[in-house]
Amino acid sequence: MSPEVQRLIAGAGLVLSIVAPASLHAEEEGRFVIGDIRVEGLERITPGTVYSYLPLKVGDTFDPGRSPQVIQTLYETGFFSDVRLSRRDDTLVVRVEERPAINEVRISGNRDIKTEQLEEALRQVGLDRGRVFNRGVLERLKNELLQQYFARGKYNVQVDVEVEPLERNRVDVIIDIAEGQVARIRDIRVVGNETYSDETILDRFESGNAPWYNPFSRRDQYSKQRLSGDLERLRSLYLDSGFLNFNLDSTQVTLTPDFKDLYVTINVQEGEQYRIREVKLAGELIVAEDELRELLQVEAGDIFSRRRVTESAEALTRRLGDEGYAFANVNPIPEVDEENGEVDLTFFVDPGQRVYVRRIHFNGNDRTRDEVLRREMRQMEAGWYDASRVERSRVRLQRLPYIQDVNVETRRVPGSSNQVDLDITVEERLSGNFMIGAGYSQSDGVLLNMSLSEDNFLGSGNSVSVTLNNSQVNTVYSLSYMNPYYTLDGISRGFNLYYRETDAYEADISRYSSDRFGADISYGIPLTEYDTFRITPGIEGVDVITSDYTPDEIFDYLDREGNDYQLYTLGASLSHDTRNRTVFAEKGNLQRLGLDLSLPGSDLEYYKLSYRNQHYLPLRERLVLRLSGEVAYGDAYGDTSDLPFFEKYFAGGYRSVRGFEDYTLGAPGTRDSEGDPYGGNFRLLGGAELIFPPPFMQEADNMRMSIFLDAGQVYPTYEDFEAGEIRFSTGVGWTWLSPVGALTFSLAEALNDKPDDELQTFQFNIGASF
Template sequence: MRLSNFLSRFHPVALALALGCAAPQVAQAVTPFQIADIRIEGLARTDAGSVFSALPFRTGDNYTDEKAVVALRALFASGHFKDVRIDVEGPVVVVVVQERPIIAHVDFVGAKEFDRDTLIRSLKDVGVADGMPFDRAQADRAEQEIKRQYLTRSLYGAEVVTTITPIEKNQVNVSFSVTEGGVARIRDIHITGNQAFSEVELIDQLDLTPGGLMTWYTKSDRYSQTKLNADRETLRSFYLNRGYLEFDIASSQVAISPDKQDIGITINVKEGQHYTVTGVKLTGDYLGQDEAFGALVSIRPGQAYRLDDVAATIRAFNERFGLFGYAFARIEALPQVDRKTGQVVMTLHADPGRRAYVRRIQISGNTRTRDEVIRREVRQFESAWYDGRRIRLSRDRIDRLGYFSQVDVEQQEVPGSPDEVDLTFTVKEKPNGSMMIGATYSTADHLGFNASVRQDNIFGSGNYFGIDFNTTTATRMLNFSSVDPYFTEDGVSRSFDMYYRTNKPINSQGEQYKLVTIGGSVRFGVPVTELDKVFLGGGLERTDILASSALPEYYFRYRADYGTSSVTVPLTLGWQRDGRDNAMAPNSGTYQRVNLELGAFGDARYFRSNAQIQQFWPFTKTVTLGVNAEMGYGVGLMNRPYPVFKNFYAGGLGTVRSFDQNSLGPVDVTGAYIGGSRRLNLNSELYVPFPGVGHDRSLRIFGYADAGNVWNETENLQLSSLRASVGVGLSWMSPVGPLKFSYGKPVRYFPQDKIQNFQFQMGTAF
């Protein structure tokens, strides 16, 4: 008897539903029998094993209509088949399938807002990608997904049309034709229900803004639900940090114009009552250290309730518990409010839970950087007590590598082991290669350039390789350098440098002479603490004093006494501590370094030192002050003068802006700027948001004040001879690095000084 003879007129899907709903009637149509064989027909690409695995019966089993229903459902659910039926030929069960076509290629026409890879990734999640089975329902879901992507960019009028083109071997090409339409922009934002604060003040807290002068850059006038949700939380935090403990957002409405080009947003708030904190209580188990935990409380009685203070206190408590291995401590903040008086007493209840071990540490998200490069920065050990301080330090060290745009650490309880925890450090890779370009311009003098190509994480090894090039009227420089940060397992670094430098001091008479230095060095960095590193190194270099015409007297006398060429063996000792939050564009933290250089062997005998400190203070979320101070000192040894080719220079980028590069300090009788053996350099910059960009920190304006000079061995360091300048500038975090434009004027200068008002640079903080 054949089941198909009885129900062959039914569509397979209808058949499955019919069998599922009326199994008793079908059971009478086919008498159960023992299966002698199972045959699969219609397969071209799908593995027969996947079909057999979906069948609820095997050879030798009894066949029933109920099992046929289960088999049909399982085969359709696999998504591989367009049609399925089951025939019975005597004791043989024949499964006849018709495979779905395979997607050969997915293409997009008219999609300009997104690159193809972004759309391909989004469609893969809904089952549409090269090599996957095709289904019309999946194509419909793909259309909706593409429209959803466009909604995130405020393109509400986007239309998508799908074209399916069958090709040979049961394959199809899928093409999505996109008509993007115009961008829907926010026309206005209104906040209702507010009494304590003006609507203007509240709207100023939001990242979403109506169209304005700079919204073409910030794109803050493009609506998205995600941004609106974030702004709702921003409003909530604003009120909760100003005493409004019961603040709530009643609703928010978004209205879009019929042409889908303009959007209006209305947010309805309920401010509630203002509360003042009158007391803080600690309850629960604080490991017998109630006094130590009490010192961590940021909530201050007598002040308005602040959510940030509550959150900071809970965070500090959790970190304190983490020091003792309590990974899952629970801190509850329980406000006891008195609405009649507008007062609140905060109760902080602590439950430390069990002390935990770290069972396993996992690394995730590193598609390029090797695991070992990340793991060697981790200070928490597996099978050791959970230590919150070491975990935070590990996260910070990984972040300071500079290889990742985001570093997160998550902890998971181990099922069945309440005293164990697994840690996962998740990183997000970012491009580690960089190209930095700088230029200076003077209408009276010259155009100078400097550039560098660097790879901070070459081949994912954590090693650095760089090429630096600099050319101005005064200098030429080519430098090759490489750094292995873990030359030893203990974290001792090793760096090599090879360089070629020419220095042509500025001369008002235009004489042709220069200093040419060729050399190389090796340096080792020894970590002393988690933030401090000591450097030791040595090198070999040769300096030639060359001239094709008259030579400045200062250089002439040195060459006459010690020859045209000087071979030097410099030994170096240094120390560095970097506590900045970002090396390229710092917002907070301190950077300090000291470098000592001793020429104890060779033709030149000298001592040279250089010290620098930078400090950054964030005054507000968008206003930052940075201060830089640098001092250099050199002296000749063994009755020899300080070598002229080791002089410090000042003026221009990196020292005192508004003055020509390397033009400050002693001047030879021939008019040459020869630098000096002592230097003092002071800089300050105040960053404020660019008008119209809101909270965007990638585009800012700044004001600066610089001061400095250089002196030779026979001069005293005199503040009265300092040069100074002030100016304004624009800082832009461009795709290729931090870029600065500055224009300034000297406020303290002398007649012989060479002025340079406009400058720009890329890739440095000062």
């Protein structure tokens, strides 16, 4: 019996009033046969509800000794705050006092914990609109709220709860929260460490002193969960360095009297460092032992590392998965020699049963047809399960422009030991886009753009785009269509119609204007899983318009070649792409070898060769090193005297070498007689970029920041190349994939500029593609 029920029964004068009037005090006279049961005091609850809980019914003999049982049964329903029993002749009278009903729960002052989370917690303990109000539950919830805020480092939080009575036995529950400020970490001290310094350890922590260069950092804001993660990182540091007996003795968090600052002390015992004496493979080795050993990242003589042992076991598991053993288990078993500080390591291999894929199910593709996703699959139905093919299928789906995320789950088929189903859940992104807007680019000036594009036309995976872009430099009208699976073998075919007006004067290069209009058809032929050959034949008309400010070099070229050209073009490229994503890639490599050619019979005969390489190296979670390089060369052939001036290469600006004005870089011989950039036939670019999420928006998927080093130069020809002419710059960049297009900003400093170079520290591009 609960204390509250006991108090209810044993309260002053209550027992006498509960049991009966004076006639019930007699020994035998207290018993009576219940002729009727009457319930009094009800407001919202129906009598039938009370009868359903009452352990008595009409016709039973009432014994005063059962009164406590009756009271406890009704009280434990939670509906009543008071229960009394009495007798009127042969009628048992049950007098109750209902608990009030909750009319509304109002929460205010909360910022760190969302209102929806608090309301859900209230519902789980029965505090919700229309429910019976229980003050005891409310007090427990108040204490839980305090603990939640304490875990977030807000020790001076105040939670005030007020109950406002209303008519008809109702109440409003008002919860007012004053969260206060997060306690700041003033110092973290590690005691007992000898192998690693405090600085080395704390550099791995997410908690600690805030860096001076980041005013938005929350590193010094205490969080119990974050500190727990830091302690696990500390444990991993030592276990990955051979300290098998490493132990975290204790962690003390000391608050200052005003609850605003705290100090953390971590006591550790390092123990001895262990080395691996022998590495063995045991169990059922489906794959040749020599091949499996090549996958191991540990060998005899190495310092024991838990991380490398785990990665070795995962590599073995993946290799077995490639053979169809989807549920293989590789268990690393260490045998520790405490006396000599050595470990014998045995990888016990249990492949389980080989399985094949019965069915592949797609979920979440509300707009995209099943066959569009299925054609990206490299794991086939009715084939042996292959872990590498399953992973490659996931990446291919993830690279589709209309798919945001992909999750693959391998599920056993009920009643079968050698079959599995693949459940693939995709999260689609909006594939259609109608955009009309304006922007500004330092290279192109004011931008007016309108585009209608659909990357997944009618769920077919085909893309259609109509674009109108207007800027001070370029006016572009285009219509394009692409079918990525023109044939079942994955050959793509696309069409493109375009018209482009260019005013080079507005770009601060050699002064001329041109109108270019054309059409082309493109075929993409997959050679391997990662290699694609693309060929694009087309036709283009070019009309060059001069002015009084046009330089002599262009007039001389037009005198030799004319100013109106009909060109038969051919583009060809060979690309190798292993990136995990096409936008904001985190790992992989992209290489492209390209050729753009005006075919014999054109009014101008020339070619342009280029090679580009981008390599993404993940350093740690969401920290990526991007290395890039490009070399490009163009020249004329046949009767044409030189590469056309409208096909020359330029450098400088956010597309190449940041910190230098757009199009202005160039070695001697790349400017015209007016002193404006004329371009060159040979371009060399390179760079390194450390990419990371913004410190103040760690979870943002559409933003990236970077620290970069750019290098590049343009030369009249490759024979004019001089390494000393290459320009370098360094700085920070920021890219945001906003709803109106990509926004890019950079703050750069030239490292070896010369007096004639045109510098531009801050560069940006808004509202235009890049």
